[in-house]
Amino acid sequence: xxxxxxxxxxxxxxxxxxxxxRNTIEAFEILVKRFKDPLMNFVYRFVGDRDVSTDxxxxxxxxxxxxxxSYQSIAKFSTWIYTIAGNLAKNELKRxxxxxxxxxxxxxxxxxxxxxxxxxxxxxxxxxxxMKNEIVQKALLKIKSVYREMVILRDIEGxxxxxxxxxTGVSIGTVKSRINRGRAQLQKLLKNIYEV
Amino acid sequence: MEKKNHIEDEKEFEKLQTLLKDLPRIEAPDNFxxxxxxxxHNKNFDIKSEKKKNIFFWVYTPTFALVASVILVFFVFTDxxxxxxxxxxxxxxxxxxxxxxxxxxxxxKQIEEQETIGKQSNxxxxxxxxxxxxxxxxxxxxxxxxxxVNQKSQPVYPFDKSESVDLDQLLxxxxxxxxxxxxxxxxxGENDASESQFNGFFIRQIEAEARKESLRVQEDxxxxxxxxxxxxx
Numbered sequence: 001x002x003x004x005x006x007x008x009x010x011x012x013x014x015x016x017x018x019x020x021x022r023n024t025i026e027a028f029e030i031l032v033k034r035f036k037d038p039l040m041n042f043v044y045r046f047v048g049d050r051d052v053s054t055d056x057x058x059x060x061x062x063x064x065x066x067x068x069x070s071y072q073s074i075a076k077f078s079t080w081i082y083t084i085a086g087n088l089a090k091n092e093l094k095r096x097x098x099x100x101x102x103x104x105x106x107x108x109x110x111x112x113x114x115x116x117x118x119x120x121x122x123x124x125x126x127x128x129x130x131m132k133n134e135i136v137q138k139a140l141l142k143i144k145s146v147y148r149e150m151v152i153l154r155d156i157e158g159x160x161x162x163x164x165x166x167x168t169g170v171s172i173g174t175v176k177s178r179i180n181r182g183r184a185q186l187q188k189l190l191k192n193i194y195e196v
Numbered sequence: 197m198e199k200k201n202h203i204e205d206e207k208e209f210e211k212l213q214t215l216l217k218d219l220p221r222i223e224a225p226d227n228f229x230x231x232x233x234x235x236x237h238n239k240n241f242d243i244k245s246e247k248k249k250n251i252f253f254w255v256y257t258p259t260f261a262l263v264a265s266v267i268l269v270f271f272v273f274t275d276x277x278x279x280x281x282x283x284x285x286x287x288x289x290x291x292x293x294x295x296x297x298x299x300x301x302x303x304x305k306q307i308e309e310q311e312t313i314g315k316q317s318n319x320x321x322x323x324x325x326x327x328x329x330x331x332x333x334x335x336x337x338x339x340x341x342x343x344x345v346n347q348k349s350q351p352v353y354p355f356d357k358s359e360s361v362d363l364d365q366l367l368x369x370x371x372x373x374x375x376x377x378x379x380x381x382x383x384x385g386e387n388d389a390s391e392s393q394f395n396g397f398f399i400r401q402i403e404a405e406a407r408k409e410s411l412r413v414q415e416d417x418x419x420x421x422x423x424x425x426x427x428x429x
Contacts, residue, residue, distance in 0.1 A: 036224040044222040155216040183209040
């Protein structure tokens with residue numbers, strides 16, 4: 001118990017250092033506790049399926065357990081583990097896209113068609129909070145995955161641009177432009193919700 | 197300017213940002229940690245998302261099939277063509293009488309001798325190239341003659357040189373010098389009756405015997421005729 005208390009007071013980077021140096025499983029468990037829900041939220045918003053998201057987060061934690069030594073203390077632990085989760089989520093999306101043979105198209109024309117869909121813009125449904133959240137989630141899944149990832153990391157998870165740069169490995173300019181484009185596409189899709 | 201644009205962007209999408217922030221947080225299931233720790237304790241490290249990759253292996257099957265068929269066609273057709281159809285590529289078979297190791301060795305020796313002569317002449321040419329050109333010309337012509345003589349004197353025959361003789365040379369010697377009891381060179385296989393069946397030099401003697409026989413028959417018949425005439429008288 002005393003060890004747990006002591007470990008709980010440590011930062012993420014200190015915990016992984018303890019786990020790396022002494023192979024303390026308690027340190028690993030504390031990190032899992034801290035990151036399972038944020039990762040679950042991030043992956044769910046990216047993939048849109050609870051079960052698949054749970055599997056991906058489990059895989060992320062297993063990868064973290066197996067490859068703990070590949071983490072270097074120069075980076076933040078959160079950016080490292082979000083990178084792993086993001087990569088696994090992208091792989092899952094690629095697999096899905098192949099399976100559905102492009103049934104969900106992300107071209108701009110299709111987005112306009114989706115906006116005009118009555119089911120999508122019905123004001124009485126949009127009034128309901130639950131339904132509203134579903135619509136937002138659906139809209140998120142309609143935008144391109146590169147934009148979606150950036151928007152989720154910035155606007156839902158609240159990471160800074162620099163942290164997103166570390167996670168995705170693209171330049172800060174690209175991050176900003178992708179966030180803007182993603183937001184613009186989302187705004188188009190959710191136009192009717194604002195009016196309500 | 198960049199900061200202004202950034203602030204404008206943030207304002208433009210302010211409503212959207214609040215909408216996204218208000219989204220309910222999705223939490224991991226209650227048994228998440230238990231399942232994870234069970235997997236780790238059991239060392240069940242199968243990563244599902246990576247394992248599924250093999251499902252789409254079929255995407256590459258047409259490529260593999262094409263490559264395999266090209267390789268198959270290449271090897272099957274090229275091998276058969278070389279062995280059967282292309283007669284120009286077939287090596288001529290060595291006659292069985294020339295396959296004895298003695299003959300092969302003697303041929304090899306002759307070839308080696310010729311090669312050494314060629315090398316020597318080449319080296320001489322190289323050395324002579326540094327010398328006076330007139331002398332060089334004379335020497336080179338002389339060497340050429342020598343080479344020609346050497347090449348003429350040592351032709352390559354497909355039989356053992358020690359057991360055979362140049363027939364043209366033999367006939368010349370016989371015509372120039374009469375047989376004075378000196379042992380003449382023997383023809384190849386002369387003593388071996390089983391191998392040589394040549395007997396063509398005795399054809400004229402056979403004709404003379406036949407002629408003699410016919411003359412004897414004529415003489416006998418004339419004698420009989422003379423005897424019969426005498427008796428009648």
